[in-house]
Amino acid sequence: MKPHIQINGYRLTEREHAVWQGVALGLPSKEIAGALGTTTDTVMAHRRNLYRKLGVNCAARATLEAVRHGVVAVEVLKSNPNARH
Numbered sequence: 001m002k003p004h005i006q007i008n009g010y011r012l013t014e015r016e017h018a019v020w021q022g023v024a025l026g027l028p029s030k031e032i033a034g035a036l037g038t039t040t041d042t043v044m045a046h047r048r049n050l051y052r053k054l055g056v057n058c059a060a061r062a063t064l065e066a067v068r069h070g071v072v073a074v075e076v077l078k079s080n081p082n083a084r085h
Contacts, residue, residue, distance in 0.1 A: 005069065010053035017071070019046040023059050024066035 005012045012020070015036070022032035022043075029043045036043070051057060054065050066072045 005071070007053055007065075007069065008055055012050070012053060013046075016046050016050045016053070019043055020050055020062065020066055020071055023047065023050075024063040024072040026059075026063075 005017060015038075018036055019032055022035065027035075029040050029047065033040045033043045051062060054062055056062050056065060063072075067074055
């Protein structure tokens with residue numbers, strides 16, 4: 001179990017954290033859903049909740065916040081050839 005992350009007074013769920021990592025890596029929702037064993041609609045719901053908690057409105061800003069909060073390292077982003085950023 002991963003430690004819970006507190007952002008802007010909100011506690012992220014483990015699934016939101018996992019979706020955040022996928023978003024930061026530039027993965028499409030369908031691929032995140034496959035990795036998590038859930039549906040694309042569920043991933044989209046987690047993304048909406050995550051964006052609200054982060055106070056962002058797009059994947060690029062969510063990625064910036066992921067780097068700021070240590071959810072993903074810049075080196076990982078640079079090494080991901082599939083990233084859409």
